[in-house]
Amino acid sequence: DVQMTQSPSSLSASVGDRVTITCRASQDISYHLAWFQQKPGKAPKSLIYSASSLQGGVPSRFSGSGSGTDFTLTINSLQPEDFATYYCQQYTTYPLTFGGGTKVEIK
Amino acid sequence: EVQVVESGGGLVQPGGSLRLSCAASGFTFSSYWMHWVRQAPGKGLVWVSRINNDGTDTRYADSVRGRFTISRDNAKNTLYLQMSSLRVEDTALYYCVRDAAPSRLDYWGQGDLVTVSS
Numbered sequence: 001d002v003q004m005t006q007s008p009s010s011l012s013a014s015v016g017d018r019v020t021i022t023c024r025a026s027q028d029i030s031y032h033l034a035w036f037q038q039k040p041g042k043a044p045k046s047l048i049y050s051a052s053s054l055q056g057g058v059p060s061r062f063s064g065s066g067s068g069t070d071f072t073l074t075i076n077s078l079q080p081e082d083f084a085t086y087y088c089q090q091y092t093t094y095p096l097t098f099g100g101g102t103k104v105e106i107k
Numbered sequence: 108e109v110q111v112v113e114s115g116g117g118l119v120q121p122g123g124s125l126r127l128s129c130a131a132s133g134f135t136f137s138s139y140w141m142h143w144v145r146q147a148p149g150k151g152l153v154w155v156s157r158i159n160n161d162g163t164d165t166r167y168a169d170s171v172r173g174r175f176t177i178s179r180d181n182a183k184n185t186l187y188l189q190m191s192s193l194r195v196e197d198t199a200l201y202y203c204v205r206d207a208a209p210s211r212l213d214y215w216g217q218g219d220l221v222t223v224s225s
Contacts, residue, residue, distance in 0.1 A: 034211060036152075043202060043215040044152065055213070087152055091210040094166050096142075096154040 002026055002090050006099035012107040019075040021102045023088035028068050032092035035064055035073045038101075039084045047086075048073065078104075109133040109214045111186075111203045116219035123193050127219055129186040129203030137161070137181035140206035143188050145199035146218070153199075156188065157206070171197075193223045 003026035013019050023033065031051040036044040046055045048064040051071055061076040075082055083106055088099040115127040129141070143155040156177040157166045165177050176189040186203055200218040207213035 032210075036212075038152075043217050045215070046213050049207070049211050049213075089152070089212065091212070094157070094210075095168050096157075096210060096212075098152040098154070101151050 001095055002029060002093060002097050004088055004090055004097050004099040006086075006088055006102050008102060009100060010103040010105060012105050013078050014107045015078055015080055017078045017107075019078055019082075019104060021073045021086055021088075021104075023066075023071040023073070023099050025069045025071075025090055029090045029092040031067045032090055033064075033066065033071050034089045034091065035062075036087045036089065037082075037084045038087065044087065075104075080106075109205065111205060111214060111216040113201060113203050113216045113219035116201065116221045118222045118224065119193055120225050121193060121195055121223055123223070124189070124191040125193065125221060126190070127188040127201055127203075127221070129188075129216060131184045131186065131203075131205070134205070136179075136184040140209070141177075141179065141186045142204040142206055142212060143177060143186075144202045144204050144212070144215075145197075146202070147196075147199045150199075155201070157210070158186070190221070193221075195223050197221060198223045 005024045033051045035048040038044040052064045063074045065072050085101045085103045110132045112130045142157045158177045174192045178187045202218045203216040204212045205214040
């Protein structure tokens with residue numbers, strides 16, 4: 001199985017900050033990487049697919065980069081509605097696997 | 108508007124069975140692969156199973172293979188997950204998820220809670 005390792009597991013940030021979350025795959029997954037946002041009590045929401053493509057309707061302050069084994073999700077100018085847990089997920093091979101999540105909290 | 112709505116969850120004893128359903132609307136259901144993903148209380152996301160658009164190909168996580176069966180009825184726009192020999196560790200919120208491209212997850216339902224307890 002492809003192991004997905006996210007870091008950090010949690011972070012505290014202020015509104016307006018730039019936030020970076022990293023995701024590392026245990027083997028080459030090319031660009032088959034997605035990012036999801038999950039708020040408490042809600043279903044995950046797709047943010048980014050193919051490592052860097054923004055899902056329709058997602059604000060442009062969200063961006064993704066990387067390929068192979070190392071990936072990054074960046075949130076520019078963090079907004080109050082961005083406080084949530086973020087997950088990366090690989091879809092190059094089965095079983096599909098997720099990172100452990102990064103909880104973004106208010107400082 | 109794309110919608111997937113899960114139902115059928117509840118409390119079941121260890122060793123018991125349950126069938127989840129997922130009603131889809133707002134898109135051509137028969138054209139899309141579909142998945143089940145689960146989330147234990149306070150934990151992360153875990154992929155469970157996938158079915159292709161016509162139901163002829165299925166995949167399972169090792170933890171559920173042989174106990175769970177994914178299926179679909181394209182005439183009813185409905186996805187199913189038949190769960191048997193349930194274990195306490197199967198307790199989770201089960202999400203029905205649409206596949207936008209081979210294995211790329213996009214739209215998620217709100218989830219349905221399955222609790223396995225005596």
